[in-house]
Amino acid sequence: MDLAARYGDWALIAGGSEGVGESLARQLAAAGMNLVLLARKPGPLEALAADIRQATGREVRTASVDLSRPDALAQARKLTDDVAIGVLVFMAGAGHRVEDFHAVPLDEWMTTVGCNVHGQTAFAHHYGEAMKRRGKGAIMLVGSMAGLAGSAKLAVYSAAKAYSATLAEALWYELKPHGVDVLALTLSATKTPAMARMGLDMDHPDFPAADPDDVAAEALAHLADGPVWYASGNAGRAAYVRGLPRRDAVTEMSQGTASISHKD
Numbered sequence: 557m558d559l560a561a562r563y564g565d566w567a568l569i570a571g572g573s574e575g576v577g578e579s580l581a582r583q584l585a586a587a588g589m590n591l592v593l594l595a596r597k598p599g600p601l602e603a604l605a606a607d608i609r610q611a612t613g614r615e616v617r618t619a620s621v622d623l624s625r626p627d628a629l630a631q632a633r634k635l636t637d638d639v640a641i642g643v644l645v646f647m648a649g650a651g652h653r654v655e656d657f658h659a660v661p662l663d664e665w666m667t668t669v670g671c672n673v674h675g676q677t678a679f680a681h682h683y684g685e686a687m688k689r690r691g692k693g694a695i696m697l698v699g700s701m702a703g704l705a706g707s708a709k710l711a712v713y714s715a716a717k718a719y720s721a722t723l724a725e726a727l728w729y730e731l732k733p734h735g736v737d738v739l740a741l742t743l744s745a746t747k748t749p750a751m752a753r754m755g756l757d758m759d760h761p762d763f764p765a766a767d768p769d770d771v772a773a774e775a776l777a778h779l780a781d782g783p784v785w786y787a788s789g790n791a792g793r794a795a796y797v798r799g800l801p802r803r804d805a806v807t808e809m810s811q812g813t814a815s816i817s818h819k820d
C-alpha cells in the first residue's frame with residue numbers, strides 16, 4: 557500500500573523514539589512521509605530524527621513531551637497545527653510496573669492511565685476529527701495481549717489496554733464511512749528498550765519476544781485491516797483467551813505475567 561498516497565504525507569508518532577515507535581518512524585519516512593515524533597527523552601528523539609532526515613530527506617519535527625500529562629495534546633499541536641496529520645500512531649504506554657496494585661503509589665499508576673486512556677482519547681479525538689473532515693487518514697492505537705483479561709501485578713495496565721482496544725474498535729466502525737482506518741494494534745512481548753529497563757525476560761521459551769522492525773512492518777501492512785490486529789501471530793492465542801471462562805482467563809494471564817517478571 558502507498559501510505560502517503562492513501563493517507564497524506566505527514567505522520568505523528570506519539571512515542572516515536574525507541575522500540576516499535578522508532579521502527580515505525582523509519583519505515584514511514586522510507587515510505588515517503590514526513591514525521592512528527594514525540595517522546596520524553598530528548599536524546600534518542602533527536603538522534604533518530606537526524607538519522608531519518610539524513611537517510612530519507614524527509615522533514616522530521618520533534619518535541620520532548622510527557623504524553624501522560626493533560627497538556628500533551630496542546631504541546632503536540634504546536635508542531636502539527638500547520639500540517640495535515642494523515643497517520644496518527646499512539647505508541648507510548650508501557651510505562652508501568654509489574655507490581656501489586658497497592659504496592660505502588662496512585663500517582664504512578666495514573667501515568668499509565670494518562671497515556672493509555674486520556675492520551676489516546678485526546679489525540680484520537682483531535683487528529684481523528686481533522687481526518688474525518690478530509691475524508692482520509694489512519695489511526696493506530698497500540699494495545700497489548702495483557703488487555704484481553706485482567707492480570708495481577710498489571711491491574712492498571714491491563715485495564716488501560718482493554719480501554720484502548722475498545723476505543724479503537726468503536727472508532728473503526730464510526731470512522732470507516734468517512735475514509736479513516738482505525739486499528740487496535742495488539743502487541744505481545746517485543747524486544748524494546750522499555751521492556752529491557754523493566755527487567756522482563758524477553759527470552760522466555762513460552763513467550764518469545766518479537767523484533768520491533770518486524771512488528772512495525774506488520775502493523776503498517778495491516779493498517780487498513782481493523783478493527784484489531786494481533787501482531788506476531790497471536791490471533792489464535794487471543795481467541796483462546798477470549799474463549800476461556802473469565803476466571804480461567806484471569807488466572808492464566810496472571811500466571812503468565814508472574815512467569816516473565818524477573819525474580820530476585
Ligand SMILES: NC(=O)c1ccc[n+]([C@@H]2O[C@H](COP(=O)([O-])OP(=O)(O)OC[C@H]3O[C@@H](n4cnc5c(N)ncnc54)[C@H](OP(=O)(O)O)[C@@H]3O)[C@@H](O)[C@H]2O)c1
Pocket residue numbers: 570571572573574575576577578594595596597598621622623624646647648649650651671698699700701742743744745746747748749750751
Ligand atoms: N514491548 C512489549 O513487549 C509490549 C508488549 C505489549 C504491548 N506493548 C505496547 O507497545 C507500546 C510500546 O511499548 P514499548 O515497549 O516500546 O515501551 P514504551 O515505554 O511505551 O516506549 C515507546 C515509546 O514511547 C515513548 N514514551 C513512553 N512513555 C512516554 C510518555 N509518558 N510520554 C512520552 N513518550 C513516552 C518512549 O520514549 P521515552 O521513554 O523517551 O518517553 C518510546 O519512544 C506500548 O503501548 C506498550 O504498552 C509493548
